[in-house]
């Protein structure tokens with residue numbers, strides 16, 4: 001259907017866009033990227049990836065405290081027990097062994113000394129903390145991986161003086177006679193494995209880190225890095241070429257002649273599509289000549305290899321509607337959607353000759369030129385369609401709001417008024433319904449949805465609103 005006398009519903013148009021976008025981006029290529037690349041959040045994994053190492057990578061202490069063997073500790077009725085101190089193990093230290101009948105100081109993240117089966121936090125000693133203890137020297141910086149645990153002793157008694165001094169590795173560290181005095185121990189403190197983070201207890205070797213089609217999140221990127229993964233294979237983002245048209249439109253920074261205006265649509269559309277997970281290139285095709293427009297388009301397709309072309313402007317009823325004239329004869333349909341702003345719309349699939357490009361065909365989404373019409377169309381039509389084709393596009397964010405003013409809306413059109421929050425769940429309109437009011441859009445938090453048969457809204461009416469990109473609901 002391409003007649004303006006019959007307006008398509010919003011839902012019908014979303015389905016049309018879903019069909020054309022689906023046909024164009026169903027078989028996307030994959031690419032391998034370094035994990036250190038920025039902007040990976042929201043990208044789609046193309047392959048299953050399993051853990052090459054466990055997490056934690058080794059048994060380590062969850063607390064700053066003392067590693068002990070359970071059977072070496074027999075608390076008295078007051079929960080007190082003492083053990084000779086055999087040394088200290090810092091995070092980053094290598095293998096240590098716990099001598100029988102002794103305790104070893106262990107710091108959070110330090111490897112558990114062999115033989116220990118639980119850790120008692122330093123708070124459960126009479127010293128209470130390591131704050132006033134002199135800890136063993138740090139290892140040489142050039143060989144951190146050879147970091148050794150240090151045997152040390154206390155100027156006795158540890159828990160009276162809380163003064164700790166380092167000794168050279170001792171033949172028998174227990175000769176120092178220094179002891180650690182635990183107190184307030186209850187049975188739960190002596191459970192096997194207490195405060196030991198076991199190797200592989202979070203992730204085991206071979207566990208699935210990513211599955212094909214999974215969205216990358218900050219946490220998933222963190223897990224990949226923790227497992228030492230350096231690169232990841234991702235679905236190539238939907239590549240969109242944004243073409244803003246209009247002889248009167250100039251690039252910001254250039255000098256305007258009378259009747260000319262700066263190009264708002266390239267920035268607005270590109271920024272929006274980036275939040276939809278697309279890789280976007282923009283170009284301005286400032287011609288009203290359909291054949292020159294097509295030559296430009298073909299050259300740009302050969303350069304950028306997009307999956308989708310989004311045009312802005314040149315589609316309504318004027319004498320110089322270059323997009324409509326150029327693409328209307330190539331399979332792109334143009335018609336009206338029963339919404340305001342964003343009534344005139346174009347959609348379709350085209351084949352553009354390009355040596356580097358193979359099927360599937362290119363999707364065309366032709367938006368009306370008014371900037372607010374573009375913004376609303378992207379939110380109400382393009383976002384749901386992109387989200388429906390299994391892309392990474394986040395869905396609309398809808399909230400219920402109360403409108404504390406009298407509003408009217410034309411019958412048969414779904415009107416989207418720009419509103420801002422004045423209190424939690426309460427909105428006021430910003431500017432009128434016209435689609436040139438870009439300043440008002442920039443002040444708005446949401447698009448108030450007024451349905452087709454909802455022609456008069458009394459103050460206090462509750463309706464749905466779509467939160468605009470980058471805006472959050474009040475409160």
Ligand SMILES: Nc1nc2c(c(=O)[nH]1)N[C@H]1C(S)=C(S)[C@@H](COP(=O)(O)OP(=O)(O)OC[C@H]3O[C@@H](n4cnc5c(N)ncnc54)[C@H](O)[C@@H]3O)O[C@H]1N2
Pocket residue numbers: 244245246248249261262263264265266312313314315316317318321341342343344367368369370371373435
């Ligand atoms: N006789 C009719 N006239 C119009 C109708 C209609 O049904 N019958 N529909 C109106 C509606 S609604 C809209 S929306 C616009 C859509 O027109 P076009 O898509 O052809 O867009 P243009 O005419 O090219 O531009 C419209 C408006 O937007 C300005 N513009 C264009 N590009 C940019 C840009 N990149 N940055 C900033 N502003 C831009 C342009 O100068 C125009 O003012 O048609 C109505 N007319």
Ligand code: MOO
Pocket residue numbers: 339340341342343344368370372373434435436
């Ligand atoms: O349908 Mo238009 O987008 O209102 O100005």
